Amino acid sequence: MRYSKQRRLILDTVLKNKVHPSADYIYNLLKDENPELSLGTVYRNLNFLAQNNMLKKINIPNGSDRFDGTLSKHQHVICTECGKVVDICVPELAKICDTILDKTGFEVNCDSLAFEGLCAECREKLQLQIKIHA
Amino acid sequence: MRYSKQRRLILDTVLKNKVHPSADYIYNLLKDENPELSLGTVYRNLNFLAQNNMLKKINIPNGSDRFDGTLSKHQHVICTECGKVVDICVPELAKICDTILDKTGFEVNCDSLAFEGLCAECREKLQLQIKIHA
DNA sequence: GTTAGTGCAAATCGTTTGCAATGTT
């Protein structure tokens, strides 16, 4: 593995940005200072880094993939309204995964689990809208 | 809501097919007997039926969405190798969702949760391949 | 010097959409 300038830049950006950035977010953040950088390179590096366990890839239903530099065992919560991604740790899942293996034969990976829901801010906003329209 | 021939056909197909079919699967299954049917109509109806709580939509990371006619509270397990989708019921998740609300302010929907992993058959196949290449 | 990595643009995949025509109520 070679450490190109681009690869270092992209990895650093994910490690520094706690928002769980998408490829596009990273590209837009970096392109001003690095006008030669291409979006394809960002994608290629994010995938490469995820495959080599230097990043985690987070799948977002109906949205761009996001990336996470925190490698310790944890799960994610995704706001379906604003797209916010937050880290959580649910240790009880280990036991649940064992049960799933027993019952279904599936060896599931608790680490890739993502809960979908509404964050506090979006819940509040939506409540307001209901009041206005009532 | 009008009950077009196409809508009835598509809903029936999901209800009958326990494989959790995708739009494409349904389209290919039906198009021989219904050559006029279009893929766009299949998508439109699946989304319509899901919005009206007559079906559940299941998001598949790196794959087509799948649909489920079983409406009772349950979760899914997805095989990342062959794409198989299986229903499971994990009642413990209710408590976990409460904890998540407390800790993060996110109101999450345990019902939309999907575990990713390897089914028994794919685990076996992959084991074999490792042996062959060794 | 070799070959992994890049930039660019074209291609891909799953899905959605505009529009004129049709079917359902």
Place this chain on the structure above:
DNA sequence: AACATTGCAAACGATTTGCACTAAC
């Protein structure tokens, strides 16, 4: 008759890919 729904094809957004060029080792 009104309008929800269709078929078709074009458009879409996110991501991947082929290829000739460049940079890391």
